[in-house]
Amino acid sequence: MTRRSLKSITPWLLLIVLISPGWVHGQLFERPVVLQGVSAVSPGSTVENLTITIRGGRITEISESADVPLMSKKIDAKGLFATAGLVDHASVLTLPVGGAGEAGQWSWDGFDRFSKDAIEEVLASGVTRVHLVPVRDGGISGRSCWVSLKNSGNGAHGELVEEEAALCINLAANSPVNRIRSFDKIVEAFRGAQERRDSLDSYETDLEEYLEELKKWLEKKASGEEEEEGKGKSGGEKEKSDDSDDAPEKPQRPGLDANSDILLRALNHEIPVLITARKSADLINACELIQMYDLDAIIHGADEAELVIDHLKELEDVSFIIDQPARSLAADGPGVLSSAPRRSENLIKVLNENDLDWVIGSGGSGSGLWRMTRKLAEGSALVSAQSTDLRGLKSRRDWLRPGQRHIVLWSDNPATAAAARPVKVIIDGDVVWEESSAARGGRF
């Protein structure tokens, strides 16, 4: 290349650098990560010997004959199976459980990003994103959020993906008295929020009226003053004081109430409401609450859904997050009068038959999510575990596709092999967990 041609290119290069510095930085300084020889798993099919290219933290290409970029970091993934990172739709990872809650509480505040062992245990099970659900004693628990378990520096894990995923309400009560109390408390809170909305609305109207009246009053006062000036200044002070008495009264703005404002966002359909309800009585209460306030609702638990399926079918656009709490054999045995929910063995089948949408959440830390998902969903386990939408599987599916930032490499095909286990977990191009380093697990 001659000096002259270099000179002619230089302005163009400078222009590119100025227009898109991020792209230039990505090309020059961020090494692409390339997974070679990997098999990709999607429902019903597996494609072998693929090359997956990751640039800037996201998959840019999945193909059988991709050119490996120069300077790329190559990962030999022969014999491994790739899926998108698993998603736990109801996790309490590192969160405190129990105690009193309120709408103002936020699960991100309770998330311990430095709880390395607990988070790595979850990563080791292939889970890369969690929906952190605050779990409090009956009533309003707080707000949930979505967290990516990526490395966030200084030994911490976790990055906030979605600040306000849902307003969480716990209707799962242990006794009828608690059930009534917590339901009344919730209704009272929503009623308070509605009253606040009404008073805010009337304040706006009153304020407009006040401004109108004030304007008229000022005009009237100005014209009166002009007349007075014409008549002379005698007795002016007395009339002036009378005018101040006639001045319109400014309406009082309702005081600040952060909790009610959050409930108002739920009432205004700005955020969905996640209602935990397991027993039939709780589910009926949930239905009543949803219909009473026309909420965008997601029901978490729903163990006894089969018993009240007719009520649930009447709801519009409701979806479910289901789990399978570990239960003692003795809790369900012959002659046992148990207060635990009578869980339907074929809950998913019942929901499917009634066209009700669902996903699976661990309800715990998330380390057992994949086993729970296989147990509950069997054939559709991968579909459920990769969906990132709380509103059920129909609405969105997150496969291994260009743009995906969360990748799990498995030892075997997770769709078919019971013994498949994660070998590497990659988030934003970084290997955040790998089996070889996990040999140090626990206190090794």
Add this chain to the structure above:
Amino acid sequence: MLVHTTYTRGLIPLSFKQLLPLLALCAIQWVQAGVDAGEPEALKPAIFKPATVITGAAVVLPDGNIEENWAVAVEENGSISALLPADSIDEENGEWSIFRAPEGSVLAPGLHDLMGALGTTGKPGSLRSGTVLFDTELDAGSSFDSTDPWLDEAAKHGVLYTTLVAQPLGVVNGRSATFLCHTSDQATRLAQGKMMMALGDSVLASNRMPTSRTSLLSIWRDWIASKPAALNSPGILYVAEGIDLRQALSLSWPQGSIPVFIHSGGDARSPLNLLEALGKQKGPVQMVVGPLLEGGSRAHLMMAVRASQQGVELSFAGGLPAGPADHLRGSAAMAVAAGMDVAAARRALFSNPAKVAGAFGIGEIASGSRADLVLFSGDPLDPAAQVVHVWRGGEGMRVAAPTTVEEMESVRK
């Protein structure tokens, strides 16, 4: 290929000399069977009449691997008479019942709840020990109640055996006892059991010796030096923590008396290297770990996986009826997810617990074993697999509801 075939029914007692030609003929046939294993002969009803033949399912072999194309012949007396190549079964013969298992199903021995409280009607504390430091007379079987309703409930989940032990409050705490999980007025005891010993904090007490770990170790050394009859055969040793296991391994165990170690709370400090060395010297070491629970100790889980990788034969401790019904399979699934070999995990579920309990003729699908079998809808390590059918002593019990007409017709003459 292994051929687990027994053609011995109908033989009359003969002297050894008379048997020699027959033995030679059998040897030739055996060699030929090995050569022609790909094309086995059809089962000959004239010399072999099982009550039922279970076919169509893959089978969990004693080594923990799953192999397809086997059929299991069950005799009327409730034992397994043979494990045969599936294509050697003449299904139209009409001489025996055929149980055709659903496609993809896996036939396994019964699961085994070790050291739980299954069969004690929920009163595990009823069997007290520790009042005598060396109690060789105590029998854990005395706490068994065969009318316990949880026995049948457990069987529906594939748990067909329960091994009871006394609480580890003394150095020797009597013998373990193993029973069939069957709620009835008569208990089916499957093993006399092993001596249950303990070395750890649970033995210490403030009102009697030993009051300290040092004195406990001293008592242990003196006892072993006295060459007690209780150590003539391997027992079971409760060593909950890593330090207990380390101290147990430092004792001079007589030849052939290395016990099964119950290491239920062990963490990363467990002396696995010593166990590995012991295994290389004296054969595979058996260890009971767990139960492993979701959200439980990661350190214990990784210890168990590492022990297995170093050649220790594991079993998972039970916890029924207080624990979840499928917790044994759950423990195995967790261990596999953490890196344990799948065959080792299946051995930990099926064949190893029988060895731990000292029970012969259970825990393996092999000729002569009890026909205590569980048909899973898939690999027992898969949480999605469900119990479809259970046999206890050859007696079948359907567990899962049939979903297709073909399944309903699976049992036919």
